[in-house]
Amino acid sequence: MSYVDGFVAAVPNENKQKYIEHAKLSATVFKEHGALKVTEAWGDNVPDGKVTSFPIAVNCGQNETVVFSSVIWPSKEVRDAGWEAIMQDPRMQPDQNPMPFDGKRLIYGGFEVIIEE
Template sequence: MNYIDCFLAPVPRANKAAYEELARISAKVVTEYGALNVIECWLDESGPDVSSYHGAETKQSQVEYGSFVAAAGARQGETVVLSYVEWPDKATRDAGMVKVTNDPRMQFGDQPPAFDGRRLIAAGFKPMQLGVRDA
């Protein structure tokens, strides 16, 4: 069964190009070590109102909803990046991530950081099998 690593990070808006470069390198490395897919998402701050995700009976006022910005702890001048890496299974993920974190291309110490990695929220997820297939 596939395994998914998810990441949520506050990133300074001014660092978008630097983050994209870091993401390109990271995607290349993780796929070399077994990842099937890498998705990086920059928050659409002009996107749909959160209430559009709820039925009429459950709609609340805008201020009552949580947000990715709040969850990520984004500060003034920052936005949110949501990323995920799909692996074929947890064993491949575990072996691959040991290699990823030790790969010299993933050591960015000589560059200014694109974001504060100490504020990164990350976790592994087991996909649910819902029986729904693409048409």
């Protein structure tokens, strides 16, 4: 079964184009290191919640938009090896590909796929 990494972040609206450029380069690097597919989605219908929500989870400000990203890997083993290589790849270093958002508010996790249709 495949393996999925998921990410949610709040990106300043003024940085949308910078985010797209950052995400395109990141997607290239991820795919070179074994990812099957990378998806980046700019929030369009992301409601505030009363108890929890995407905006609450990333402390989304008034002039920010929630983004949702996923990376699909063929397996956890490929993912683990890929991440190790990605962290060493010079294109992913902050001076080469700075994050156009507050990385401290990024939430992420790795998920074992249990259904794939």
